[in-house]
Each structure stands twice: as structure tokens, then as C-alpha cells.
Amino acid sequence: MWIDIEIQNKPILTFSYFTTFNTQTRTIESPKNMTSTDWTFDIAIIGTTKTGKTALMHALMNQPYSPRYKQTLGSEHGSYMGISQGETICLSMTSLSGQSRLLPITQQHLSKKHSIIITYSINNVESFKETQFWVQEASRQSPSATISLVGTMTDLASNASLRAVQGADATQQAKEWGARHYSCSSAKNDNINSFRSQLMSDILKSHGNVHK
Numbered sequence: 001m002w003i004d005i006e007i008q009n010k011p012i013l014t015f016s017y018f019t020t021f022n023t024q025t026r027t028i029e030s031p032k033n034m035t036s037t038d039w040t041f042d043i044a045i046i047g048t049t050k051t052g053k054t055a056l057m058h059a060l061m062n063q064p065y066s067p068r069y070k071q072t073l074g075s076e077h078g079s080y081m082g083i084s085q086g087e088t089i090c091l092s093m094t095s096l097s098g099q100s101r102l103l104p105i106t107q108q109h110l111s112k113k114h115s116i117i118i119t120y121s122i123n124n125v126e127s128f129k130e131t132q133f134w135v136q137e138a139s140r141q142s143p144s145a146t147i148s149l150v151g152t153m154t155d156l157a158s159n160a161s162l163r164a165v166q167g168a169d170a171t172q173q174a175k176e177w178g179a180r181h182y183s184c185s186s187a188k189n190d191n192i193n194s195f196r197s198q199l200m201s202d203i204l205k206s207h208g209n210v211h212k
């Protein structure tokens with residue numbers, strides 16, 4: 001079942017969604033009907049529980065936001081197709097569980113990724129500190145992946161100074177990792193499109209010559 005197909009100006013946006021429970025894959029949505037792509041890039045989204053990983057994946061797929069929390073048991077998958085620098089790109093995304101008891105499954109899904117998104121919530125300092133753990137896991141499982149540090153739920157701070165985690169601190173941390181920092185809100189769809197465009201462009205630059 002296709003969820004939606006959307007044509008916005010030039011980019012063709014197509015997405016599908018399926019989910020994995022523990023190591024079993026239950027396919028709700030198959031990407032088989034996708035139009036052909038020049039590139040398919042595998043992306044994992046990791047971070048502390050309830051930092052908005054699933055909501056971010058859905059936002060990147062242009063799906064509507066749901067405030068209802070549904071725990072990710074293992075992993076959830078979805079894809080987005082768009083155009084960057086004249087190339088048709090499929091972002092094949094996996095949102096992973098942040099629970100420590102499911103860490104072996106998360107580690108298993110982290111290997112061979114082109115890009116890894118690490119989330120923290122801008123109003124949760126602990127989740128920001130824990131990004132240090134997640135970046136180690138990311139570099140261990142996929143050393144050549146591009147890394148993005150993403151502060152989520154910016155709609156919860158009415159202005160930047162009210163953030164529990166300051167943007168400048170997160171930008172500095174990302175710089176130390178050789179990564180980019182983004183702040184966004186899946187609920188309000190703030191900065192989602194610019195993040196996705198930059199992500200596609202960066203992955204294409206890093207991996208576009210080897211995985212066609």
C-alpha cells in the first residue's frame with residue numbers, strides 16, 4: 001500500500017513505510033513500486049528514547065506528525081525519494097530503538113550505513129550528553145558514514161535562549177565529530193526540508209562516487 005506520492009515543483013517525492021519488530025521484519029509497505037533511482041543511501045536514526053527519532057523519520061518522509069507516542073520495538077523503516085544536484089536519490093531510513101535492552105538489535109542495524117542521524121531533544125540535557133555514546137556506536141559500526149547531530153522538538157522552546165541545550169554547544173560538539181548540527185521540529189515541520197536537502201547533498205558528496 002502506497003501512503004502517498006507527491007510532486008512538488010521539480011523533486012518527485014515518493015515514500016514507503018514498513019516496520020521491524022525485534023529481528024523479524026513485518027512489511028507493511030514495500031518500496032518495489034518506486035520509480036528508478038540513481039542512488040540508494042542507507043540511513044540510521046539513533047539516539048536516546050523519546051528524542052523524536054520516529055517522528056523525524058516520518059517528517060523526512062513528508063508524513064503528517066502524530067503527537068501519540070508509540071514505542072519503537074526494534075526498528076522502523078521508511079524511504080523518501082527526491083532529487084539533489086540532478087540525481088534521483090532514495091533515502092532508505094531506519095529509525096532504531098534507544099532502549100539499552102534492545103542495543104544488540106540497534107548495533108546490528110547500524111552497520112553498513114551511508115549516513116547516521118543522532119538525535120537529542122533540545123529540552124533534555126541528558127539526551128544531549130548521551131549523544132557521545134551514540135556517536136561511538138555509529139563510528140564503530142559504520143566508520144565511513146556521514147554523521148548528523150539533530151536537536152529535535154524546537155517548538156518546545158519559544159526562543160533559542162529557552163533551550164535546555166544551547167545550539168552553540170551542540171554545534172561545537174558536532175564540529176569535534178566532523179559532523180553538522182541541525183535543529184528542527186517534526187511537529188511544526190521546521191527546518192525539516194533544509195535538513196533533508198543538506199543531508200542528501202552531503203551523502204552524495206561522500207558516497208555518490210562508489211555506490212551507484
Ligand SMILES: Nc1nc2c(ncn2[C@@H]2O[C@H](COP(=O)(O)OP(=O)(O)O)[C@@H](O)[C@H]2O)c(=O)[nH]1
Nearest residue numbers: 049050051052053054055067069153185186187
Ligand atoms: N513537541 C514535539 N513533540 C515531538 C516532536 N517529535 C516527537 N515528539 C513527541 O515525542 C514523543 C517521542 O517521539 P518519538 O518519535 O516516538 O521518539 P523516539 O522514541 O526517539 O522514536 C512522541 O510523543 C512524539 O509525538 C516535536 O518535534 N515536537
Ligand SMILES: [Mg+2]
Nearest residue numbers: 053054071072
Ligand atoms: Mg521510535
